[in-house]
Amino acid sequence: MNITGKPKLFIPGPTHVDEEILNAFTEYPVGHRTASFSELYDNLVSGIQKVLFTDNTIYLCTCTATGLWEAAVRNTVRKRCANFVCGAFSSRWHDSTVMCGLPADAIHVELGEAIKPELVDNTLATGKYDVMTYVHNETSTGVMNPLGEIAEIMKKYPDVMFLVDMVSSMSSVKIEVDELGIDVALASVQKGWALPPGFSICSVSNKTLDISAKCDNKGLYFDFLVLDKYAKRSQTPSTPSIPHMYGLKRQLERIFAEGLKNRFQRHSDLADLVRAWALDRMGLFPELGYESATLTCVENTKGIDITDFQDRLLHKGYMISGGYGPLKGKTFRISHMGDIMLTDIEELLSVMDETLNEMN
Ligand SMILES: Cc1ncc(COP(=O)(O)O)c(C=O)c1O
Structure with a gap:
């Protein structure tokens, strides 16, 4: 929370x-x-x-x-x-x-x-x-x-x-x-x-x-x-x-205080981490080379129940987004912009893994 x-x-x-x-x-x-x-x-x-x-x-x-x-x-x-x-x-x-x-x-x-x-x-x-x-x-x-x-x-x-x-x-x-x-x-x-x-x-x-x-x-x-x-x-x-x-x-x-260079680098590092997680577990929706540095749109290649996944995460204190419009059920989105830090993302990814295991 x-x-x-x-x-x-x-x-x-x-x-x-x-x-x-x-x-x-x-x-x-x-x-x-x-x-x-x-x-x-x-x-x-x-x-x-x-x-x-x-x-x-x-x-x-x-x-x-x-x-x-x-x-x-x-x-x-x-x-x-x-x-x-x-x-x-x-x-x-x-x-x-x-x-x-x-x-x-x-x-x-x-x-x-x-x-x-x-x-x-x-x-x-x-x-x-x-x-x-x-x-x-x-x-x-x-x-x-x-x-x-x-x-x-x-x-x-x-x-x-x-x-x-x-x-x-x-x-x-x-x-x-x-x-x-x-x-x-x-x-x-x-x-x-x-x-x-x-x-x-x-x-x-x-x-x-x-x-x-x-x-x-x-x-x-x-x-x-x-x-x-x-x-x-x-x-x-x-x-x-x-x-x-x-x-x-x-x-x-x-x-x-963080420094603009560090801030931009932090966003790039967070994106790398979330993309690697997504590629390892499922897939990425955007065409290769054009993936956002501030949010990751994960392609639901495993056909999980995204609403159930979101609900379980919410219950544990983490809110992620589902697919937008026609992408509902096909993708989900994780934002890593603004004041999200490395430790926040590490924690989220680990909870997402734990939740995916529970759903298996
Ligand atoms: C790329 C983009 N443009 C415009 C908007 C609309 O912004 P607002 O809700 O601040 O009007 C959004 C909202 O998510 C957005 O993501």
Whole structure:
């Protein structure tokens, strides 16, 4: 059991939240139009810029990542959006683009496959699109798409806006936003940042702001120009979740105390360990070479009763996820992002082995 007396979360969001972070949430709020608030705001922005290797503007938003999906497309699409789809979340970004009334096409690959440079190149070469959306880590299939290779292709298309969902990779994997030329990088905080849900982060390029000025019908809450006006004063347009900001401040301190390099290495080591376990006991769902560094999607090659497996683990104080949508019964997912440590994973894997033996 967790410190809270609740099962420890090994699901890909919300992820495990450490006690120190929970405690930071209880700090007495400051007024959001005060100097103390702006000091807190600036502290967070400079920390996030370091984690994302960017000088781009950072917006702190009181919403989940789904809100920022809408923000990203509403502030950029004028011609047509290419939504690259490799699973449930990338598919939902496409749905949200269409539901915002914007012209868009979904460009699909099979579940378990990655979105590769050739597909992006061929799609953008049609000249039909001024925006593309790319989900770095497809949480439903456990595929980590080759962001660096795609960024190389994007250099051929400087007029196409490059919007990236890093919901389940931000802060866990090294992503150099400026080097990669990413126009909008977005994530909610209940994944790799390991905070409770309800808050999101995005970095936005100057190019995006220029385009946003030419976009109509952006609404108020997610208009980047409105967010930008307030960001320049180190404020948010409306009252933000100040407890999240205290939590994020504490988390950034912890991230820099661990060291970014060590943090990225820890995630890579955890992924190696879980993948080795999965390959030894069953199989991996994602195509070879594109397995996520933050969660492992195990293919149920032995045909175990996954619901029973999950229930037994839950009873012992560990929560893992089943397969998402059409992958229910076929896969299960183990998250190893955020504040999950080596000892946590070793303990989980050993309990999973013990539980599989009981089920035999
Ligand atoms: C890759 C990805 N994108 C977007 C989302 C939606 O995020 P939120 O629930 O914060 O709106 C999720 C949620 O799991 C996700 O995994």
